[in-house]
Amino acid sequence: MASSIPQFQTLITVEEFRKLVNEHFEKQISEGQLYDARDIERFNTVDLYTLMFIQHGQFGTSFNQERALHVFNAAMSWRKRHNVYDISTDEFPAEYIDRQVVYFKNNDKYHHRLLHIIISKFNKGRENKDTVKRFLTYNFEQQVREYPGEKIVILFDMSGTGIGNLDYDLVKFLISSMQLLYPGLVAYILLFNMPFLLSAAWKLIRTWLASEADQFVKYANNKSVGDFIPPDQLPVKMGGTADDDN
Missing domain, CATH: 1.20.120 (Four Helix Bundle (Hemerythrin (Met), subunit A))
Known part of the structure; x- marks a missing residue:
């Protein structure tokens, strides 16, 4: 809860x-x-x-x-x-902005900014991992510079996600960012609509987290996501009333 x-x-x-x-x-x-x-x-x-x-x-x-x-x-x-x-946006192809795979929009009920990561839009094996990591870093860095001391929520939208979208190396980088590289930045991680077929994969991922980090991982679906995010801050596609456009 x-x-x-x-x-x-x-x-x-x-x-x-x-x-x-x-x-x-x-x-x-x-x-x-x-x-x-x-x-x-x-x-x-x-x-x-x-x-x-x-x-x-x-x-x-x-x-x-x-x-x-x-x-x-x-x-x-x-x-x-x-x-x-x-680091700056000049390093990235325009598609990294246009694809809307990683972007900040709206806030949770505690006024933490939401960093949306749309897992279904990742193509494992076809992404340049270093560039993706760099782009994630850019987003973390902008948050720290513009809003020092303010925490964020990493919102993993896993709707329609398959094994082909889940890249363990990128997940490890995100975990490292949360635990070491950007200390104190992440309030919690919210996994939205995680498919059952990925439950075994997530059990493996959880072994990479520090023992106390388990409390930072939350789960939600269309019925329970309102426990974390108000309807007016949640996209229509996730059951809310906010504009779906980035």
Whole structure:
């Protein structure tokens, strides 16, 4: 039910965490090889961005310092390797926008923006995986830049999806993005109309999630999706009253 949406905790102050990170990674930061200086500047100046790292994975009664430092290092070093700070729409063919496979539109009942991913429009084996991952990253990055500190819902529309649409490598990338690369960004994942024939595949996918991440995965069909998304924010094709056009 929607009432079971995970709640995030803040178990250390922004100032304390910045001090911890800058002291622990002093050598890496000063050398400027592992991290992008612009990412470090944002971490040190945008409180809501820093807070995303603090809240990520903190479900206990005390701050998990080892985990927080691991997530910071993994995210920042990945950003540097993939030049994420400079990502832009100029990198993508127009079809990536026109196909409406991945796009933001409307909000859930808690005012989280909805990132729609239309699984039936993916063609496993014919997609350029690196480009698709880069386009997903672009959408995550735009959210973090424009709405720092605000979480999103990844809405997997699995209506009409078959085995030929499900790419495990891309699913692994999304899970990695949620757990490491964009800490604190995802409020929860909503699987809409998952076909029975994919239930076995999803059982495998769930083994890739961290133990506590299971609470971030929600299921809905046409009858129950209203527990998460108001009708006026839901496309007509999903049982709502919102305009279906992106």
